[in-house]
Amino acid sequence: MRLHGMRFFNFVFPPRPKSAAIAKERLKIVLAHERAGNHAPDFLPRLQKELIDVVGRYVDIRDDMIRVSLGKSGETSLLEINIEIEAAKAKAKLGSAVPA
């Protein structure tokens, strides 16, 4: 098990006020790419749309509920996608989704 327990869970989803937590779901995608050198191509920005498309097969995503950040530090590129989804829609869609 490579996950780091509660510390990591709190790290990905910082605690939020209780009032905002009702019937909301959150999804976070983090993509990190450590390249062999600074000159290696960075494909994360191109990957971004495709990943959102895939996730969209499982849950309903409204454009105004997505936040995307792209960062870089040395040889590492980091893409972070935050999506707020509505629980009810998510459930309905999941019931019928049968990925090939």
Added chain:
Amino acid sequence: MRLHGMRFFNFVFPPRPKSAAIAKERLKIVLAHERAGNHAPDFLPRLQKELIDVVGRYVDIRDDMIRVSLGKSGETSLLEINIEIEAAKAKAKLGSAVPA
């Protein structure tokens, strides 16, 4: 900017011995899903294969270079995919990849 600087980069990719770093690239995908309740369906395991397929369009992935961890803590599910890719192959493939 929602990323947290060097601390976060070190967190996603723990430092490794210099000798192992030569001409290797690493890709990490972290998916975190905070559900509205414990009874909400968990679709991360089903999403896993599709995400790897998408990434496979950008880089060559050998099955023995993938490590997948799935964790759960309360209402949050966490999927972590670690992929080692070979720099040369990655570049070759990137040159011809034109996502629609």
